[in-house]
Amino acid sequence: MAREVALPLEIEEERPEPRKRWKRVLSTARKHPLGVFGLGCVSLLFFCGIFADLIVPYNPEATLRETQTFGTLVDAIKPTDTRLKIAGATLEAGDNFDIDGERMLVVAILNSSGNTTSIQAQRSSSQQAHAAGATLELDTAIANTKPSWSHPFGTDHNAKDVLSRVIFGARISLLIGLTAIITGVTAGGFFGVISGYFGKIVDTIIQRCVDILLAFPAVVLLLAIITVVGDEDSSVRRFIARNTPLPNGEFLGIPTFLDVFIVALVIGLAVAVFTTRVVRGAVLSIKENVYVEAARAMGASDARIMWRHIFPNVAALVVILGSVLLPVAILAEAAISFLGVGVPLGTPSWGADLSDEKSRQNMLEGIWWPVFFPGLALSLVVLGFNMLGDAFRDLSDPRLRGSGLGGGGGGGAGGGPM
Amino acid sequence: MRDYILRRLLLLPFIMFGVAFMTFLAYRIIPGDAAILHCQLECTPETVAALRHEFGLDRPPLPLSVDADPPFLQIHGNSQFGGWLGNVLRGDLGTSFSYRTPVTDELGHRVPITVELLVLTVILALSIGLPIGVLSAIRPATPADWLSRFLSVLFLSVPSFYLGILLITFGVVWFNWSPPQFGTGYVPLYDDPWINLQQFFFPALVLALGESAVLMRLTRSAMLEVMRNDYIRTAWSKGLRERAVVWRHALKNAIIPIITVIGLQIGGLLGGAVIVESLYNLNGMGKYILEAIIRRDIFVVQSVTLLFAVSYVVANLLVDLMYAWLDPRIRYA
Numbered sequence: 001m002a003r004e005v006a007l008p009l010e011i012e013e014e015r016p017e018p019r020k021r022w023k024r025v026l027s028t029a030r031k032h033p034l035g036v037f038g039l040g041c042v043s044l045l046f047f048c049g050i051f052a053d054l055i056v057p058y059n060p061e062a063t064l065r066e067t068q069t070f071g072t073l074v075d076a077i078k079p080t081d082t083r084l085k086i087a088g089a090t091l092e093a094g095d096n097f098d099i100d101g102e103r104m105l106v107v108a109i110l111n112s113s114g115n116t117t118s119i120q121a122q123r124s125s126s127q128q129a130h131a132a133g134a135t136l137e138l139d140t141a142i143a144n145t146k147p148s149w150s151h152p153f154g155t156d157h158n159a160k161d162v163l164s165r166v167i168f169g170a171r172i173s174l175l176i177g178l179t180a181i182i183t184g185v186t187a188g189g190f191f192g193v194i195s196g197y198f199g200k201i202v203d204t205i206i207q208r209c210v211d212i213l214l215a216f217p218a219v220v221l222l223l224a225i226i227t228v229v230g231d232e233d234s235s236v237r238r239f240i241a242r243n244t245p246l247p248n249g250e251f252l253g254i255p256t257f258l259d260v261f262i263v264a265l266v267i268g269l270a271v272a273v274f275t276t277r278v279v280r281g282a283v284l285s286i287k288e289n290v291y292v293e294a295a296r297a298m299g300a301s302d303a304r305i306m307w308r309h310i311f312p313n314v315a316a317l318v319v320i321l322g323s324v325l326l327p328v329a330i331l332a333e334a335a336i337s338f339l340g341v342g343v344p345l346g347t348p349s350w351g352a353d354l355s356d357e358k359s360r361q362n363m364l365e366g367i368w369w370p371v372f373f374p375g376l377a378l379s380l381v382v383l384g385f386n387m388l389g390d391a392f393r394d395l396s397d398p399r400l401r402g403s404g405l406g407g408g409g410g411g412g413a414g415g416g417p418m
Numbered sequence: 419m420r421d422y423i424l425r426r427l428l429l430l431p432f433i434m435f436g437v438a439f440m441t442f443l444a445y446r447i448i449p450g451d452a453a454i455l456h457c458q459l460e461c462t463p464e465t466v467a468a469l470r471h472e473f474g475l476d477r478p479p480l481p482l483s484v485d486a487d488p489p490f491l492q493i494h495g496n497s498q499f500g501g502w503l504g505n506v507l508r509g510d511l512g513t514s515f516s517y518r519t520p521v522t523d524e525l526g527h528r529v530p531i532t533v534e535l536l537v538l539t540v541i542l543a544l545s546i547g548l549p550i551g552v553l554s555a556i557r558p559a560t561p562a563d564w565l566s567r568f569l570s571v572l573f574l575s576v577p578s579f580y581l582g583i584l585l586i587t588f589g590v591v592w593f594n595w596s597p598p599q600f601g602t603g604y605v606p607l608y609d610d611p612w613i614n615l616q617q618f619f620f621p622a623l624v625l626a627l628g629e630s631a632v633l634m635r636l637t638r639s640a641m642l643e644v645m646r647n648d649y650i651r652t653a654w655s656k657g658l659r660e661r662a663v664v665w666r667h668a669l670k671n672a673i674i675p676i677i678t679v680i681g682l683q684i685g686g687l688l689g690g691a692v693i694v695e696s697l698y699n700l701n702g703m704g705k706y707i708l709e710a711i712i713r714r715d716i717f718v719v720q721s722v723t724l725l726f727a728v729s730y731v732v733a734n735l736l737v738d739l740m741y742a743w744l745d746p747r748i749r750y751a
Binding site: 034213215216217224225227331334335338341351355360363366368371375379382386387390 | 429434436437440572574579580583586587590591685693711723730
């Protein structure tokens, strides 16, 4: 008896030291550097997505403005003076500028000699005196600036900070990806279990619907649904706006939250179609198990058997499907936003930023940063998911373990053409 | 086997009917009358009514309608759905109401473009993916293998539209060179093959790189599987050269799943064609459907969607049949 009481203590002693476990993790990581890289990319996506509004240096929606100094006042002027002598500035009639906060409008250029120019100006109502040497200032939008320390990814043609938009893009990608996967996998799991469990007429109806939906190429299906559902006053949109607490305007820093959410639901539908087919296949074999028969013999209802005996056995499959389809959903959002039917233009989504007509034209003139960085972020995220998936497959497939092989099978997110 | 083919063939019309019905119904749910969208500013009740009559939008949408009053079920001989389906079966896909041209005429010069794009894509993808995949399988765990695996993950991850933009831009900015534009005129293959291929090369390459990544991974794993077989060891011990063992003995068996996957990817490629055609301003089927969707040109959308779905389903069926033909061991239940 006494020995048995002592048993837990022995187990306590045999538990591996925390340092050892840490070492094991490290050595696994060293064997799969690409997997670690993938984990890094995916973690960065989640970090940026969750904390977007805390870490953005600028508001991704705000037009960035800056005060530029471009000249000086040569002679002091009295409050009523409208003739100004200025130095170091090139001005044209119709230009605006500020001196010590007072707005001046250039009416005419009187004469210019060398560095100094005399102008006739129209002054604002708050007339005041200005000393000689006062600086001329101009408040301008800073569009298309090169990457620099204050704007690491530069600014786009709307004078918006590209880095902030890329960070908010992570939030939109994550929001759409996760919403699509959660709704899609839940609905797909539900219909898949029902279809596989009941068989006969239920199975036939559900599977023929799936057949029909699978008959569309994925992009075409998404385009077709999104134009029906995503329309400004479609019944689905109105239903969601009226019957759910989802805000119609800005939420979580996303200006067009409802539109973004509807895009997620549409992608979720495509996910659901695929999941239904896969889960149904798994259920067909699970329901032949003896424990299902035993449960039925004990008088369990269909609902109970499905929920307590069949669903737990497909849950792992559903989770794996979800994680594999997450990058596909993120890519799908980018693709349809790129085609101009996804999230509304101006939303800081990677796909929408890539499709911006003006940015793409500017790119031909060497302004590459507004398009390059959102695309890079999107590519890195998908790359990260793929590398992480490859590493997991290497780790979990005992046949390939340690051989440095693996990464077999077609697999992988995107399937290229997306 | 014959039963399986028969069953698939019998199911085909039902799926097609379902697809047709769904596309039809979906575009009748869209709010905003197509006629009002079409006449825009000059809309008077009379012109709208005339347009609705011209497009047939004033007829009942479905052949069957349910009423609260007797007769509860009404059958309409002149329904929009029935009319459309009948016309489609007769080969008339309707008329676009934004271009006012028959859909079949438009498709006549758009389908060849998409088909050429897809054929070139598959050729390019095979010529990139197959050699690299084979190389990576016969030299596992060497720098060549690592490089090819890295390339495959990279190509798989970079979205086609991003790659396309980069290729256009860096061609212009760095080499001051751009491919012959489609905007100024598409040159058919039989007029000037050289210019035509220049025009198609980059769109096809963009699509093909993603596709080749899938092929690389598949070729690699299929070859690794095959190279372990006894008959390969026999081939080696006969003293055959590596080239003969790999290309004549191993690849012949490894190619079967590869061909299947190419077929299964047709759906993805059709979707990719929508993206690449709109990016490169290629007037193919993909650009047609995208424009029609944006213009709410419902007759074009429903017919072209149907065409997309038909080609996809038929391609899948052909792949299944080819699979069985290539590998006689396969038996369908």
